[in-house]
Amino acid sequence: METIYQIKKIETELEIEQCWDVAFVLRPHLDKTKWQSTIAEMMQNEKYSITGILDQNKVVAFAGYRIMTSLHSGNIIYIDDLCTLETHRGKGFATQLLKHVEGIAVSLDKDYVVLDTGFTNNTAQKVYLKNGFALTAVHLSNKLK
Template structure:
């Protein structure tokens, strides 16, 4: 029997700190010392939100997303981050989070839900394709720090 997991909206600094293990798996370049302050600033200034899934007292999956408008995609929800702890993969948690974010997009009359993924992250790409996403663009970046 599959266990039912509930989505929790992350709002407090303690909850942000509890997301660290999942976030670090996806973003190993981040530093734990400024994780909470960075997220709080993003929440305040950039409409960033986190939806997470807990197992007991531990976040095992999370999605960071924001409402935004771009000339390319229109009025959208952009998913910055989506990750599940390896111990909880294959349980449909990423799909549950994607469905939740798509429901927000529908209820707030957005044009689309958009995300970027690494070219080599085939596991994530399979999840996204299974959940109705399509390859529609190539994201390019140019580093400016030395």
């Protein structure tokens, strides 16, 4: 029997909580006790949204993104987070989420969908390049604390 996966916008506190396991795979530095408040603040102040893929009512992959404008890229959707639980990788969820966010960007008349990825994250880079992304910049940071 083929499994049916549901893709949906994550909005409630329960749905946000269900994203924790996926988020922790990508962002192991995060503090679970601050997860809800951090996401709520991002949603309220930074136009952050989450779209998830559910398997039997459990979030197994999600994309977190912001609608924004930058002088560099124009009117964009910036993907902050894109991750799939290790047990569900290889099923095309990242591609589904990228296409979903792209559809949102097109419907909002955005110029680009933009994201950053680590230099050593070759698996993700292959997915992004396969889905039409191009290497257009180098992201630099200066850790202050």
